[in-house]
Amino acid sequence: MDPVAFKFLGAGLACIGMGLAAMGVGNIFGNFLSGALRNPSASDGQFARAFIGAALAEGLGIFCLVVALVLLFT
Amino acid sequence: MASPIEQFEIKPIIPVIHFTNSSLFMVGAVAVIVGGLMFATRNRAVVPGRGQAVAEILHDFVVGTLRDTAGQEGMKFFPLVFSLFLFVLTANLFGLIPGFFTVTSHIIVTAALAVLVMGTVVVYGFAKHGTHFLGLFVPSGVPVWLLPFIVIIEVISFLSRPVSLSLRLFANMLAGHIALKVFAGFVVSLLAAGGALSILAPLPLLMAVALMALEFLVASLQAYVFTVLTCIYLNDALHPGH
Numbered sequence: 001m002d003p004v005a006f007k008f009l010g011a012g013l014a015c016i017g018m019g020l021a022a023m024g025v026g027n028i029f030g031n032f033l034s035g036a037l038r039n040p041s042a043s044d045g046q047f048a049r050a051f052i053g054a055a056l057a058e059g060l061g062i063f064c065l066v067v068a069l070v071l072l073f074t
Numbered sequence: 075m076a077s078p079i080e081q082f083e084i085k086p087i088i089p090v091i092h093f094t095n096s097s098l099f100m101v102g103a104v105a106v107i108v109g110g111l112m113f114a115t116r117n118r119a120v121v122p123g124r125g126q127a128v129a130e131i132l133h134d135f136v137v138g139t140l141r142d143t144a145g146q147e148g149m150k151f152f153p154l155v156f157s158l159f160l161f162v163l164t165a166n167l168f169g170l171i172p173g174f175f176t177v178t179s180h181i182i183v184t185a186a187l188a189v190l191v192m193g194t195v196v197v198y199g200f201a202k203h204g205t206h207f208l209g210l211f212v213p214s215g216v217p218v219w220l221l222p223f224i225v226i227i228e229v230i231s232f233l234s235r236p237v238s239l240s241l242r243l244f245a246n247m248l249a250g251h252i253a254l255k256v257f258a259g260f261v262v263s264l265l266a267a268g269g270a271l272s273i274l275a276p277l278p279l280l281m282a283v284a285l286m287a288l289e290f291l292v293a294s295l296q297a298y299v300f301t302v303l304t305c306i307y308l309n310d311a312l313h314p315g316h
Contacts, residue, residue, distance in 0.1 A: 055242065062245040
């Protein structure tokens with residue numbers, strides 16, 4: 001196989017990690033929503049924390065994207 | 075057809091002083107922030123007008139975020155946090171205007187902002203607490219045999235903060251703009267294919283419109299996330315003990 005093809009394969013494989021990060025972010029917001037529906041008065045105070053958790057989970061998916069971009073464009 | 079990453083190309087405008095299109099839009103963002111806030115607060119009143127109300131909402135929003143995460147003590151960092159929030163927000167939203175350059179889609183810009191934040195944290199932490207600041211890496215209530223591993227993990231987590239802070243903003247902006255460009259490219263190539271395929275051309279156009287709405291959300295959200303994380307890291311400098 002052409003070595004360049006492995007580069008594209010690697011970029012594609014790196015993007016699997018972004019799907020896993022999507023599961024993490026969905027998990028955070030899903031749990032936040034189910035908690036907020038049980039106790040709506042407490043949800044406003046925890047809003048920032050939900051976003052911090054989502055940002056941290058998303059950041060790890062972003063690393064995968066960066067790996068893919070580095071593979072594609074260098 | 076142009077490559078989707080061509081939009082991030084840096085072109086010199088005044089080569090002698092290395093003034094590029096990136097610098098131009100940074101200056102533009104700062105001019106919009108300063109001019110907008112000065113215009114909004116030009117005749118201040120107890121009952122705010124429309125412009126003043128916008129400025130007050132922005133101010134109160136950042137004050138609320140900072141006070142919730144870093145406490146009343148953190149208010150001394152308010153100018154830094156407010157400037158960072160407005161700069162990142164304006165730069166992100168500027169990039170969504172067609173034809174405009176996205177300053178935050180270059181990692182050097184976001185890395186400089188993240189290094190500024192972490193530099194403030196480290197310098198202020200050591201200046202205020204001295205070596206006690208290192209207590210940040212030693213959580214209380216951990217069994218002694220576990221402590222070396224925890225300290226190593228805490229150090230790695232601290233060192234990865236500026237990396238993740240800058241990469242998150244940069245990659246969100248970059249990925250969003252590439253996706254927009256790719257879907258816009260689909261419209262062009264479907265139209266160029268002609269015949270039955272060109273009937274399908276409105277579909278990627280609709281997707282590009284939907285993505286544009288998503289990008290507005292992402293631009294504001296990433297500015298907010300950057301601000302919240304800055305507040306949390308500053309809180310570590312103010313209260314290093316866990």
